[in-house]
Amino acid sequence: MTAHAELQAVLDRAAAGGRITPQEALDLYRFAPLHALGAAADAVRRRRYAGTEHIATYIIERNINYTNVCVTACKFCAFYAAPKDGEKGWSRDLDDILKRCAETVELGGTQIMFQGGHHPDYGVEYYEEHFSAIKKAFPQLVIHSLGASEVEHMARISGVSAEEAIRRIHAAGLDSFAGAGAELLPERPRKAIAPLKESGERWLEIMEIAHRLGVESTSTMLMGTGETNAERIEHIRMIREVQDRTGGFRAFIPYTYQPENNKLKGQTQATIFEYLRMIAIARLFLDNVAHIQGSWLTVGKEAGQLSLHYGADDLGSVMLEENVVSSAGARHRSNRMELLHLIRAAGRVPAQRATTYEHLVVHEDPANDPVDDRVVSHVSSTAIAGGTAHPELKLIDAK
Numbered sequence: 001m002t003a004h005a006e007l008q009a010v011l012d013r014a015a016a017g018g019r020i021t022p023q024e025a026l027d028l029y030r031f032a033p034l035h036a037l038g039a040a041a042d043a044v045r046r047r048r049y050a051g052t053e054h055i056a057t058y059i060i061e062r063n064i065n066y067t068n069v070c071v072t073a074c075k076f077c078a079f080y081a082a083p084k085d086g087e088k089g090w091s092r093d094l095d096d097i098l099k100r101c102a103e104t105v106e107l108g109g110t111q112i113m114f115q116g117g118h119h120p121d122y123g124v125e126y127y128e129e130h131f132s133a134i135k136k137a138f139p140q141l142v143i144h145s146l147g148a149s150e151v152e153h154m155a156r157i158s159g160v161s162a163e164e165a166i167r168r169i170h171a172a173g174l175d176s177f178a179g180a181g182a183e184l185l186p187e188r189p190r191k192a193i194a195p196l197k198e199s200g201e202r203w204l205e206i207m208e209i210a211h212r213l214g215v216e217s218t219s220t221m222l223m224g225t226g227e228t229n230a231e232r233i234e235h236i237r238m239i240r241e242v243q244d245r246t247g248g249f250r251a252f253i254p255y256t257y258q259p260e261n262n263k264l265k266g267q268t269q270a271t272i273f274e275y276l277r278m279i280a281i282a283r284l285f286l287d288n289v290a291h292i293q294g295s296w297l298t299v300g301k302e303a304g305q306l307s308l309h310y311g312a313d314d315l316g317s318v319m320l321e322e323n324v325v326s327s328a329g330a331r332h333r334s335n336r337m338e339l340l341h342l343i344r345a346a347g348r349v350p351a352q353r354a355t356t357y358e359h360l361v362v363h364e365d366p367a368n369d370p371v372d373d374r375v376v377s378h379v380s381s382t383a384i385a386g387g388t389a390h391p392e393l394k395l396i397d398a399k
Contacts, residue, residue, distance in 0.1 A: 003031070007027065007028060007031060007032050007036075008036065010024045010027070010028060011028065011032060011036055011037065011040040011284075012040070014028075014040055014044065014284040014285075015039075015040040015041075015043040015044060015284075017044070017047065017287070019287055020284060020285055022233055022234070022237045022285075025233050025236070025237075025281055025284070025285045026229060026230055026233045028281060028284070029229055029232070029233060029277055029278070029281045030229055034273065034276070034277065037277060037280045037281070037284075037310070038276070038280050038309055038310040038311070040280070040284060041279070041280035041281075041283040041284055041310050041311030042309055042310065042311060044283050044284060044287075044311060045283060045292075045311050045312075045313055048290070048313075049313060052359075054348060054349050055313075055348060055349050055350075055351045055359070055362065056308050056312075056313060056314065056315055056343045056346065056348035056349070056350060056351070057313065057314045057315070057350075057351050057352070057353040057357065057359070058314065058315050058316065058317060058318060058336075058339050058343070058350060058351075058352060058353065059110065059111055059316070059317045059318070059352065059353050059354070059355070060107070060108050060109040060110060060111070060317065060318045060320070060336065060352065061104075061109055061110070061111040061112060061113060061144075061317045061318070061320065062100060062101075062103075062104040062109050062111075062112050062113070062320040063112075063113045063115050064092075064097055064100050064101070064112055064113065064114055064115070065092070065115055065116050066091060066092050066097060066114060066115075066116040066130070067089075067090065067091035067092065067116040067117050067119050067122070068081045068088070068089060068090060068116065068117050069081055069082075069083055069085075069089040069090070069091060069117045069119045069120070070082075070083075070116075070117025070118045070119065071083060071117075071118050071119075071120050071153075071196070072117075072118050072149070072153075072194065072196045072197050073196060074183070074193060074194040074196075074197065075192075075193050075194070075195075075264040076183075076193050076194075076222065076225055076257055076264045078258075081117070083119075083120050091119065094129070094130060094133055097130065097133075097134070098133065098134065098137055098138075100112075101134055101137065101138045101141060102137075102138070103320070104138075104141065104320055105138055105140065105141065107320055108336075109141070109320055110140070110141065110142060110354060110355070110360070111141065111142045111143075111144050111317075111354075111355050112134070112141055112142070112143060112144070112145065113144055113145050113178055114127075114130070114131075114143065114145035114146060115145065115146075115178070115180065118149070118150065118153040120157070121157070122153075122154065122157065123154050123155075123157035123158035124154045124155065124157075124158040124160060124164075124165045124168050124169065125158065126154070127146070127150075127154060127169045127172065127174075128168055128169060128172040129172075131143055131169060131172040131173035131174055132172040132173050134173060135172070135173035142175045142176070142354070142355040143173050143174050143175050143176075144175060144176045144177075144178055144218075144355050145174060145177070145178055145180075146169075146174070146177055146178060146180055147177055147178050147179060147180030147181040147182070147203075147207075147217070148177070148180075148181055148182075148198070148202070148203040148204075148205075148206035148207050148210075149180060149181030149197055149198060149203065150180065150181065151165050151166060151169075151177075151206050151210075152198045152202065152203075152206060154169075162206050162209055163209050163213070166206075166209060166210050166213055166215060167213060170213065170214075170215050174215065175215075175355065176215060176216045176217055176218075176250070176355060176356075177207065177210055177215060177216075177217035177218070178217065178218055178220075179217060179218040179219045179220030179253060180220070181197060181203060182200075182203060182219060182220045182221060182222075182235075183197070183221075183222045183225075184200070184221065184222060184225065184227050184231065184232075184235055185200030185201075185203060185204065185221075185234070185235045185238045185239070186200060186227075186231045186234045186235060186238070187199065187200065188231065189225065189226065189227040189228075189231050192225070192226060193222075193225050193226075193264060200235075200238060201238075204238060204239070204242050207219075207242065207246075207248070207249075208242050208245065208246055208248075210248065211242075211246035211247070211248025211249075212246065212248075215248075216248045216249070216250050216356075217248060217249060217250065218249065218250050218251045218252070218253060218293075219239050219249045219251070219252050219253070219289070220252070220253045220254070220255065221235050221236070221252070221253075221254045221255070221278075222255060222256075222257055223254055223255065223256050223257065223270040223274065223275060223278060224256045224257035224269040224270030224274075225257045225264060232278065233281070233285075236252070236281070236282060236285055236286060237285075239252065239286065239289070240285065240286055240287075240288060240289075243286070243288045243289055244288060247288070249289050250289075250290060250291060250356070250357070251289065251290065251291035251292065251293050251314065251357075252282050252286055252289050252291070252292055252293070253292075253293040253295060253316075254275065254278045254279065254282065254295065255295040255297070255298045255299070256269050256270045256275055256295070256298045256299055257269055257270065257298075258298060272299060272300075272303045272306075275299050275303060275307075276303065276306060276307060276310045277310075279292060279294065279307045279310045279311050279312050280310040280311050282311065283310070283311025283312070284311070290357070291313055291314050291357060292311050292312045292313060292314070293312060293314040293315070293316050294307030294308060294312040294314065294315050294316060295307075295316055296315060296316060296339075296342075297316065301338070301342055304316070304342065305342045305343075305345065305346050306346075308343070308346040308348060309346065314353070314357075315339060315342065315343060318335060318336045318339055336370060337369065337370065340363055340366075340369055344366065349362060349363065349364060350362075350363045351363065
């Protein structure tokens with residue numbers, strides 16, 4: 001059998017629902033023809049969602065950045081300020097956070113992501129106070145926030161176990177964990193870009209604890225910081241292994257490194273083709289993860305749209321606010337009307353979803369689409385450039 005025939009045989013097996021090995025995934029990622037790879041991944045998506053395969057989902061959410069003060073100093077991050085940097089560092093007060101939650105509800109958002117730095121003073125008690133206040137004021141909002149890295153940090157600050165920290169913040173109002181802090185799970189690339197964070201194995205161990213306690217999560221991967229193709233496949237192998245035990249990862253979301261205003265010198269972003277190949281491989285390899293999300297924020301709207309033909313069933317969120325990857329150079333913006341158009345132009349019917357992927361509104365008829373749509377400017381130009389100004393966030397009309 002020729003090399004091409006061997007690759008096609010693996011693609012055919014994966015498309016039919018067979019499990020592929022890490023080595024087979026690596027071979028496909030490196031050598032399979034792009035369109036054949038996409039076709040196999042799309043076949044898996046269509047079979048998994050038979051009956052609703054014509055639908056692609058999105059969510060309306062807001063990333064609330066509660067502080068940029070952080071002790072981990074990840075080399076790829078342009079958002080953080082060192083704890084002693086009194087000019088650049090800031091934290092939002094609770095009234096400000098609740099105001100942003102109110103705006104989210106007003107604009108039809110259903111989810112908030114509480115995202116920020118590893119502040120040296122913020123232990124479990126800080127998150128308990130804030131989550132309980134948000135839930136009391138806005139019980140309809142889902143708090144899909146933080147990740148294993150924040151759990152490790154808050155538990156250390158408060159002198160408790162990771163399990164106790166998870167139990168307490170879940171009781172206070174956390175509904176599910178984001179995939180925050182996964183970056184790259186294999187040891188070599190993780191130490192190269194985030195040497196002060198917990199190991200990839202520890203990140204997964206904390207997520208496994210959360211899943212066991214009934215707190216589901218998403219999983220992510222940061223592409224384009226100098227990792228090898230084999231390390232990319234190892235990352236999703238590590239996720240699949242935990243998922244086999246827990247079933248707690250709701251989705252997988254790869255996104256690309258943004259190269260501005262940070263300390264990770266000499267690196268280039270992953271190409272659009274590398275990104276699309278990863279979306280497809282993820283759909284083929286992660287046979288135990290329900291959803292694959294396209295990331296238009298980092299790769300652009302056109303590539304995000306293409307991801308719907310490479311195995312993705314979700315196009316992420318209409319972000320009412322986002323400052324972290326924007327500070328590293330992500331310039332892509334979108335509003336709901338544009339996202340609906342992108343999904344339709346890909347040949348799908350858009351549907352607004354909940355955090356757990358139930359369809360809230362299926363936009364069958366374009367004539368009934370919302371016409372008064374607004375977005376939120378992500379961050380001030382001085383903050384993007386690493387200046388000292390506090391990010392100013394304000395509503396603007398979408399044109």
